[in-house]
Amino acid sequence: MRADGTPSRQQLVTDAASGEVLSTHEEIQTANATGTGKGVFVGTVPLTTNQSGSTYQLKDATRGGQYTTNLAGKTSGNGTLYTNSTNSWGNGLASNTQSAAVDAQFGAAVTWDFYKNTFGRNGIRNDGVGAYSRVHYGKNYVNAFWDDSCFCMTYGDGTSNTHPLTALDVSGHEMSHGVTSNTAGLNYSGESGGLNEATSDIMGTGVEWYANLPADKPDYLIGELININGDGTPLRYMDKPSKDGGSADYWSSG
Numbered sequence: 001m002r003a004d005g006t007p008s009r010q011q012l013v014t015d016a017a018s019g020e021v022l023s024t025h026e027e028i029q030t031a032n033a034t035g036t037g038k039g040v041f042v043g044t045v046p047l048t049t050n051q052s053g054s055t056y057q058l059k060d061a062t063r064g065g066q067y068t069t070n071l072a073g074k075t076s077g078n079g080t081l082y083t084n085s086t087n088s089w090g091n092g093l094a095s096n097t098q099s100a101a102v103d104a105q106f107g108a109a110v111t112w113d114f115y116k117n118t119f120g121r122n123g124i125r126n127d128g129v130g131a132y133s134r135v136h137y138g139k140n141y142v143n144a145f146w147d148d149s150c151f152c153m154t155y156g157d158g159t160s161n162t163h164p165l166t167a168l169d170v171s172g173h174e175m176s177h178g179v180t181s182n183t184a185g186l187n188y189s190g191e192s193g194g195l196n197e198a199t200s201d202i203m204g205t206g207v208e209w210y211a212n213l214p215a216d217k218p219d220y221l222i223g224e225l226i227n228i229n230g231d232g233t234p235l236r237y238m239d240k241p242s243k244d245g246g247s248a249d250y251w252s253s254g
């Protein structure tokens, strides 16, 4: 096995007299492949995956090696890399464990492309390294979060484990917390915390507009597809923030 879990079959050429290794080559070759995913929220989308022998991995070498793992209800660890015998992932239903993974992997890809093609930024840390995403975190967990310490993105499955938090603006919002952390470093409290959150909403909305998906028409609402309130209303309204009953429309000394 190689470090990333890819199987290895090394051919060695040795000197018959001395035993010295003269050359090696790897027989298991990997290649970028273009697959298709059907996510819970993103609809049917292309995915750049990694082909390793006859197996496909939900891993994208063209975007810093970003990959998605299945936590299968656990709340710690890296999870298990998604693999498949075909390059077709998920079926659009939350009951298929790959569907949320399609959302997550696609969300990471679009966020990568948005930052790269809009701002010339090469990944969240601008170092070319992709973050990984974990789906199916915990039980009935109604949130998603970015964590600098694992440099990873995590999604819960929501109410009754049937409403994953994997919508595109949520992906863009959370990964933008990583960008803020690696740039402005705004403390997560008071006014700087408000700017931190607002920046994530703005950039997350930018990601949604950049993707321009038929299944998720761009708008200035946050989390309009995940139905976290149970009545179809979004989490936040960027046209008039006070519509959510709690946010301020503009700065005040309070």
Ligand SMILES: [Zn+2]
Pocket (backbone or CB within 6 Å): 173, 174, 177, 197, 200
């Ligand atoms: Zn946030």
